[in-house]
Amino acid sequence: MAEPTMIYKITILELLQRSGFPLSNSQITDFFLEGDLTDYFTAQQAISDDEDAGLIVSTTNHNNTTYSITEEGKKTLELFKEKITPALSKDINKYLKANSITMKEENSYKATYFKADRGGYVVQLRITENDVPTMDLSFHVASKEQAETLCNNWKVKSDDVYMSIMDILMT
Template sequence: MAEPLTLYKLIVLYMLNKVDFPLTNSQISEFILDKGYTTYFKLQQAISELIESGFIKEEAAHNRTFFHLTEDGAETLVFFKNNISPAIQDDINRFLQEKQYDLKNETAVKADYYRNTNMEYSVRCQVMENELPLIDLTITVPTEAEAEAVVSNWNKKNQEIYALIMTKLL
């Protein structure tokens, strides 16, 4: 069996390898912490070391961080996958199978804002599928409070808004 920190890294790599979308820190943490494999701080250390070594890459949005498996991470997993016990692999596979729709939906919807050159706020709202945007909408609002409201409402109402736009355009 692998050393504990190495095992946590392999679990993260295995999880990212089993899905065709990025996972958030909270999604990875939910599995590992709920199963009692390690503490939050040890998990964050493992993730940090995976990023530093180039095995995963992070994509930061305003309120979330998404993790993607890199080619180097996938190659490493091929060599060391057998260090993850079949029981842990089964736990991961079951977790991903049971929660796949929720996990994918949570990471497919993105919204972030930034201050633009006009000193207003641009809010970028997206729905992604297979790392390609189904919709990519940028809205400019005058205040940060309004930008935060757009982000919040996009996360809650994106399906309704997407359907309305498609109905109007088609």
């Protein structure tokens, strides 16, 4: 059983390395589930093990956690790259080719909030494209509920907000 678990851990490293951008927990898990490679719980354990070993690092913004490969992860991947079979390599390429645009878009909308020093909450909303900020907004709101509402609505309404601001400022 140790061998398949190691392959899952190495596969996560390869997936992150080839993607070229951070992937969410669900994006990594979807690769394993769509390919019928393992079950949800085993995939979660492999992600957790990679993170505990310092091979990947997580970044959390509001309700979204993304993972990136670390330098230690890159070194480990080089040592165990032969564990990625040609068939598995082909599956990774196929998954990234089919999903990379959608995955990149999903991860380009960031929303987070934190408690302000003088009361209320500061909400930070961001759209990035190729790791370059396209729009960066900060708001001070009175309650945690308002902060959560802004963050939850950001992914759905950010394009409309962007276009509205551009229209207003360009006229």
